[in-house]
Amino acid sequence: MKIETKNLIKNYSKPKSPEVCVLKGIDLNIKSGEKVALMGPSGAGKSTLIHILGLMDAPTSGEVFIDDKKIDYRDNNKLSVMRKDNIGFVFQFHYLLADFNVIENILIPVWKDKNKIITRAEELLGIMGLTSRQKHMPHELSGGEQQRVALARALINNPKILFADEPTGNLDRKTGEKIEKLMFDICTQLKTTLVVVTHSEELAKSADRQLKMIDGKLI
Ligand SMILES: Nc1ncnc2c1ncn2[C@@H]1O[C@H](COP(=O)(O)OP(=O)(O)O)[C@@H](O)[C@H]1O
Numbered sequence: 001m002k003i004e005t006k007n008l009i010k011n012y013s014k015p016k017s018p019e020v021c022v023l024k025g026i027d028l029n030i031k032s033g034e035k036v037a038l039m040g041p042s043g044a045g046k047s048t049l050i051h052i053l054g055l056m057d058a059p060t061s062g063e064v065f066i067d068d069k070k071i072d073y074r075d076n077n078k079l080s081v082m083r084k085d086n087i088g089f090v091f092q093f094h095y096l097l098a099d100f101n102v103i104e105n106i107l108i109p110v111w112k113d114k115n116k117i118i119t120r121a122e123e124l125l126g127i128m129g130l131t132s133r134q135k136h137m138p139h140e141l142s143g144g145e146q147q148r149v150a151l152a153r154a155l156i157n158n159p160k161i162l163f164a165d166e167p168t169g170n171l172d173r174k175t176g177e178k179i180e181k182l183m184f185d186i187c188t189q190l191k192t193t194l195v196v197v198t199h200s201e202e203l204a205k206s207a208d209r210q211l212k213m214i215d216g217k218l219i
């Protein structure tokens, strides 16, 4: 799926505080299947931008189009259907549910259909090299293993777009690079559009395009 934005603006306001302008007019055009690395210093607005593109947050003004369809950020039902059907998200922290085992965590986004989709979950576990760990609890895994489970969970609905917000920022470099390569390979294979926030020049080089953000603007 392709993503387009027009003059995207995000401000935060609070009574008795000056307004914070986080996104200052973002115009973006990401092609279907394109892999984009989003870079820039901390506080630039990268997370804010991909949360909005991932339909988890709404812009103050401006427009987002996914496959030419304008997103209506007021329609929560439509947003959640769109997220469930088309979008995967990987965060810097894994956010696995502590009381559920590995395979259950992967199935969380599709819980109602879990019996139908369990084969795909097992397949993803295989791709992640975690087949023998499916009954383990999150705390029994290393950081890299936990993040691979989070990646499998993000992929369980075969998303057309995958967003990753510094997905390996908490991992050592070697483990991080392995997971990033896995993520890139899967997106290539499935023609998934990928937007990944990263500080790694190395990772950015393997993307189709690098975007740099500074102080709420793309440069
Ligand atoms: N709820 C909020 N209220 C006020 N400011 C916020 C809020 N959330 C984020 N910000 C501000 O938005 C700016 C961009 O944050 P973020 O998108 O997380 O940047 P990045 O991911 O590039 O580090 C920061 O200056 C941050 O303080």
Ligand SMILES: [Mg+2]
Residues within 6 Å of the ligand: 046, 047, 048, 165
């Ligand atoms: Mg961030």
